Amino acid sequence: MKVTQIAVSSYRNLARQKIAPSGGLNIFVGDNAQGKTNLVESVYLCCIGKSPRTDKDKDLIRWGADQAFVSVKYSCRFGEGEISITLNAKGKKQICVNSVPIAKMGELMGYLNCIYFSPNEIKIISQSPAERRKFLDVDLCQTDKNYFYCLSRFNKALAQRNNLLKQARSIEELADSIFVWDKQIAEEGARVIAKRRAFCQKLKTYATKNHKKLTENQEELFLEYITQIQGDTVAEISQNYLALLQQNLAKDFAARYTTAGCQRDDICLKVNNVDVRSFGSQGQLRTTALSLKLAELLIFKDIIGEYPILILDDVLSELDIDRQRRLLNFNPELQILMTTATELPQELKSNLLYQQFDIQDGVCKPANQ
Ligand SMILES: Nc1ncnc2c1ncn2[C@@H]1O[C@H](COP(=O)(O)OP(=O)(O)OP(=O)(O)O)[C@@H](O)[C@H]1O
Ligand SMILES: [Mg+2]
Incomplete structure (x- = not known):
């Protein structure tokens, strides 16, 4: 998957402009507060629908504008596409996929x-x-539309149950009305748990390998999904x-x-x-964190058949030079959008495209133009 064009207008501090990234490594360089994160954030917005x-x-x-507009053109194994988002000051968000407005956020995934x-x-x-659950949820929503809908129904049912618990005057009064929500929570929650657990299994396989590689066998990573609710199948989990x-x-x-x-x-780590x-x-x-992120890339490749776009916002300076090199050379098929406040060190530059x-x-602006 590659982004071929990013167009923004009245998006944060960014000027109205179109940018055509390359299919490989793209490095956005600028001093603090110039708009680097804003730019890559606009791409994320078109992927997930949220910042x-x-x-x-x-x-x-x-600030001061009535609306913001972002559009991202991309190519993937199914062909080309365009996602555009208009946000207005009343908080309304219109998302179009190939110029057709979508009715529900789930359709963007x-x-x-x-x-x-x-x-x-x-x-x-x-x-x-909550951060670790969000991490799983963002990935699962992107790769499994059913998960997005299960999770939304689960959250709604849970909110209804919590409302009842807040308003009830006695436990007897609750016993009748709460069952319908208990049933829905158990059904949707069981699907959520089963899918998250399966995702963690894959994450574990790849992340442990990545971690070994990144630490040259010095460190062993262990990862497991932790839930109070037992059961091997969705039906068993739901019952419990x-x-x-x-x-x-x-x-x-x-x-x-x-x-x-x-x-x-x-998730236990x-x-x-x-x-x-x-x-x-x-x-x-x-x-x-890096082992997990690189594992996500490989899982996406397994599930959707191609690599997602990798956005690296300001992370290079936090890694030593060997880890930087391993990250940027992780896979030549990847499109990377990377931001940094300082130019790449010479020893990295020399053999990188x-x-x-x-x-x-x-x-x-593209450098040297
Ligand atoms: N809604 C907005 N309207 C106008 N400007 C905004 C808006 N939101 C944020 N900004 C400004 O955009 C500027 C650039 O922010 P951004 O986070 O992209 O910087 P950056 O280049 O990533 O900097 P750093 O290197 O510090 O991470 C900031 O000065 C910020 O105050
Ligand atoms: Mg930034």
Whole structure:
């Protein structure tokens, strides 16, 4: 998968312009606050429908402007396509795929896939389980449309259940009305768990290999999906899930929210048998995040038959030169959109093929032109 053109207008600080990246490594170079992240963020927006930095679409519109526009042309193994997004100041977002508006966000998933890596991604490892679930959810939504819809139905049912728990005056009153939501949560939640667990299995296979490579066999990575709900099949998980919700009713009523379920699940990550989530060094956190990101690339290749676009926002300077080289040479088939505040070090430059763009004050131009 390759992005062939990025067009933006009134998108954050970016000037109205069109950029044609190369099919390989693209390096966007510029001082701080010139618009590098804004540019790659606009590509992510066309892949996922949301910014990786904010949930507030309004923030993406140039201050003082009425609306922002982004369009990305791409080529993939099925041919060419274009995704365009218009955001207006009232918070309305219109997404078009090949000029046809889509009705639901779920319909965007899968046209254009990307893996996004920024220093922030370390929080996947070091911060709360919610970050790790989000990491799984973003990937699964991109590669499996059913997952997107299961997760949406699950979240809605869970919100309804929590509402009931908040409003109920007695547990007896709850017992009748809550069952319909328990059933839906158990059914959709079981699918969510089964899909996340299967994804983690694949992630484990690739991430452990990557980690070994990146650390030259010094470190062994272990990864596992952790859930309270047991069962091998979706039916078994669903049955156990329903039983758990019913068993927890009094506890949930006292707490006024649903205390157990896949909204609390986590990924266990260990390096050389030590829980890297709590005890990892900065270097171990970074390398683990990188192992996971590179594993995502390989999983996407397995599932969709080609590599997604790799977006590297400001991550190079955090890695030592060997890891930088291994990352940029990971696979010549990849299209990489990379931002950096400083030019590449000479020892990397000499045997790398890349297209450089300079970004200054929201204007992006191919270098040497
Ligand atoms: N809605 C907006 N309208 C106008 N400007 C904005 C908007 N949102 C952010 N900006 C500005 O865009 C500028 C560029 O931001 P960006 O995050 O792309 O910088 P960057 O080039 O990645 O810098 P760094 O090297 O520090 O990461 C910032 O000065 C920011 O304040
Ligand atoms: Mg930036």
